[in-house]
Amino acid sequence: MITIEKIEQMQACMLAERQKGKTIGFVPTMGYLHEGHVALLKRAREENDFVVLSIFVNPLQFGPNEDFERYPRDFERDHEIAKRAGVDIVFYPSVREMYPHKPSVTVKVHERVDVLCGKSRPGHFDGVATVVTKLFHIVMPHRAYFGMKDAQQVAVIDGLIRDFHFPIELVAVPTVREDDGLAKSSRNVYLSEQERKEAPALYAALQRGKAFIEAGERDVEKVRQAIVHHIEQHTNGVIDYVEIYSYPELKPLETLQGKIILALAVRFTNARLIDNIVMNVQ
Amino acid sequence: MITIEKIEQMQACMLAERQKGKTIGFVPTMGYLHEGHVALLKRAREENDFVVLSIFVNPLQFGPNEDFERYPRDFERDHEIAKRAGVDIVFYPSVREMYPHKPSVTVKVHERVDVLCGKSRPGHFDGVATVVTKLFHIVMPHRAYFGMKDAQQVAVIDGLIRDFHFPIELVAVPTVREDDGLAKSSRNVYLSEQERKEAPALYAALQRGKAFIEAGERDVEKVRQAIVHHIEQHTNGVIDYVEIYSYPELKPLETLQGKIILALAVRFTNARLIDNIVMNVQ
Structure with missing residues (x-):
């Protein structure tokens, strides 16, 4: 397993893997991995030749009163978990790498956002759709894995993939639960x-x-x-x-x-x- | 030369060409082709194994008082010009094919738009960036050709490609002029x-x-x-x-x-x- 921090290097790697005819599974995360993420990685590992995990706490999807700075981070632990899950590449860019300047373009999400959690987080899904668009172009996967725990996010990504015609299959993975039914979180x-x-x-x-x-x-x-x-x-x-x-x-x-x-x-x-x-x- | 009207068929074709290792040059237009477009096609023909021309009058980039309905269209003539220019595929979707419903996501352009022609056309470049994003995913080109006549459009597409990390090279083609210097239009x-x-x-x-x-x-x-x-x-x-x-x-x-x-x-x-x-x- 290797860790890549640069966009250009990542794209070169992925183009090379695609050239070899490998299918690519992608699990985008904000890190601090738990069993829900492991279920995504496992599924990606089963269904693809090559598995990419991205770890990026995306400032664009945090509101002004939300805790971007305090969001938990533990790269060492994530690295261990990824290795055990059979990840091939961890893409781990800095904020500066992903947003070297104020973005000149962003994705605006018009549907599926004014209900559920989106109602109280204006702009949140614009930030999610923007970073996912960027990551899709960087990783160029055949399949992307998202957890159904955040069903609204899955719905928004479904709209993004469909309306922008990304040549990517969205795989929605069932929520992982404790024995008593509580969703893992x-x-x-x-x-x-x-x-x-x-x-x-x-x-x-x-x-x-x-x-x-x-x-x-x-x-x-x-x-x-x-x-x-x-x-x-x-x-x-x-x-x-x-x-x-x-x-x-x-x-x-x-x-x-x-x-x-x-x-x-x-x-x-x-x-x-x-x-x-x-x-x-x- | 073949004409394709369906997104799905287009993507399947382009994936097949990429699989063969062909380089793909793409010229997106609104049709009613003139010598400026021919210069783009010529350049694309020189630099790529496979050339795609799209003809789509994009309603999203017309303002409410602009003349989407009256925009000139002449597919027969365009078809002839494309054939002579050595185009491999003309992608010619309907509005219904490109926008089966109100788009659930669009691209918002924040920079390079409040000057020159953009100043008097609010939202115009959002419409351009949105349709170009869709077309890029449908055609999956290695290179995309735009005329420098519309330098602001080239600047916006440059920002779009850079900030969203499209694995596509933007080729800006010099303005074609009459003998007396007047830009062709x-x-x-x-x-x-x-x-x-x-x-x-x-x-x-x-x-x-x-x-x-x-x-x-x-x-x-x-x-x-x-x-x-x-x-x-x-x-x-x-x-x-x-x-x-x-x-x-x-x-x-x-x-x-x-x-x-x-x-x-x-x-x-x-x-x-x-x-x-x-x-x-x-």
Whole structure:
């Protein structure tokens, strides 16, 4: 495994690998890798000849009041994890390398952003789409891997790839969970002992909503209320949102039909947790 | 020569050509080809194994009061010209093919746009950068050819390619001129007989500015005034702008130094003509 910090060197490497006919799998991350990332790397390793991991904390996707500076970083540990996961190249550029000057062009995302987490983070997905566009051109992968834990990000990247016709296959990897169903997240360590006991109720609430639909319910608000009720009954967390949309379009639904997402965000004392289920409704 | 109307078919074709190790030259146009376009095609033909011409009148780059509907189109004629120029594929998509729905992502251009022609066409270069991004992913060329007649467009595409790290070489092709120096343009036919006689004074004015600099003048405003004066003396056109900037950054200059552009736009009765000179100042 080698680490590359320069864009030009990275592009030269990737062009050479493509020339050899190798298929390239790409896992873009902000580092501080956890089991969710490892699942992406594993899947990329299975499906491609060559695997690239990028580690870049992207200032463009942080709002003015968000903690770009304090975002956790641990390159040594990430390097070890990447090595064990069979990564071929870690692309690890500096902010100066990626943004030598104020960007003269950025990507503006018009759809799929004014709901869920995007509602409270204006410009966040513009920053994500911009850095992903840059990384796609630098790495030139055949497949790119994103975790369904952040389903809205997957939806935005899906729109980006489709509308800009990137010759790249988006692979959405299922959320990795603890045995009790809690979605794995770096933020779970910030839960108190009591909160950690309550937290599996989030996924349970989503499953309850899903079961409700599978039992024949088609009224959006009734399913939403069932999820809200379950969370309120079983946790002391404060609900940020419980929303149901078409997926990946993230449009409101008149009735539950087609591919849909049930998504939630709940605030505990020191951690805000998100989770979702995507399902097909006949 | 074949004509392709579908994005998917185009991408499959281009991937196959790349697989064969062919170098691909790309000339994106809005059709209604003239000698300027032919110069681009000729250059692309010389430098690449495979030449793609796209013809697409891009609604996204027309303002609400601009004439998207009335923009001239003549596919039969364009097809003949392309054939004679040795084009391999004409990519000729419909608006529906390129924009099946309101675009969920677009490119926003932040630099190089609030001067010259961009000043009076807000959003124009966002539309240009968006369609070029799409076309670059569809055609996947090694080299893309643009005419220096529209120097600001070349500057914007230069920023787009650099900042988004497109693995594409931008080739800026010199403006094709009539024997008397007038830059070739579809709009020249709208000049009256008298105006046509005056019009070469535009290029002469730019050359006068250039000669002034080469003789040692470094004061931006003095050179600008010399160009203005020459136009006013020799034409009845109304000056839209005469501007001097660094190139391709299009930033104002304190003193004439480095790579610079002298650019102008002049309105005649039924035609607005543009022209420019880019030069290096020691």
